Amino acid sequence: MKNPFKKKNKLYLSDKQPLTPLGVVGLGLTYLVLAIWVIAILWPLAQMIISAFNGKQEQYIMLNDNFEFSMEHFKYLFSETLYLTWVKNTLFISITTAIFTLIMVSFTGFAYSRYRFKGRKASLMAIMLIQTIPTFAGITAYFTMHSIISSIAPWFTRQLMLILIYSGGGIAGNTFILKGYIDSISSELDDAARIDGCSSMQVYRLIIMPIARPMLAIIALWSFIGPFMDYLLPRVLLTNPKSYTLAAGLFTLISDFRTLNQPAFAAGGLLTAVPIVTLFIVLQKQLVSGLASGSVKG
Structure with missing residues (x-):
């Protein structure tokens, strides 16, 4: 007769069974692949x-x-090339692109998330299809548009x-992403704000x-980051070296025999990473919150 007071052993999801020989081999291969992948990434950087x-x-x-x-390679970069001009051009293009994209995407994402209007589904489908067209495919149209304007x-x-x-290339995809994020925000907040007398613009802003x-x-x-990469x-599109961005300008140090200097190219690539890494550090808290909180809102 079983003892009714005897406690039964309980298994939890966190309990792991010992690895079988095949599992040990699989785990070893996994670590080997990861080690090779790390070396393949870190070795060129080093x-x-x-x-x-050097x-x-x-x-x-x-x-x-x-x-x-x-x-000396950094000195060559600053004294013998247009590196500072390329940095200025890239920062101007990157900052302006980010500001313009944020303004447009914040409005379009809010509109697609909170309003129901004719052609909404069709335009969302068009946004998805636009992403399948490579930006470089419209190079002829870009030249024509620039000539006309x-x-x-x-x-x-x-x-x-x-x-x-x-x-323009970033608005479509980012609108879809921001719409999905705003969809996770409860619409009851909007209703409460409107009861308090807020207009649609105030709901959007506040x-x-x-x-x-x-x-x-x-x-x-x-x-x-886009213009940097x-x-x-x-x-x-840019025919004058004085108007080049960093990527186009630094490439002349390895593609043109007259200005060939591969170590200076490495020095320029190292300096190019500085503003991007700095921005990652500054926005670290916002980035982690944006990637993690979307699944728990609502």
């Missing part, structure tokens, strides 16, 4: 940093050279055209935008 500070390298990066700490407004430069391309600030921070970061469009 070589870039070493080459940027004074024994001249035009080419030589991995077997002895290391001698020097800042610049003939009417001579101040409309190719850099401004680049800003419109980046902003209720929705403060709550959606983490997601807006993510959108701003994506919009800011893109090489193809600036290289095609």
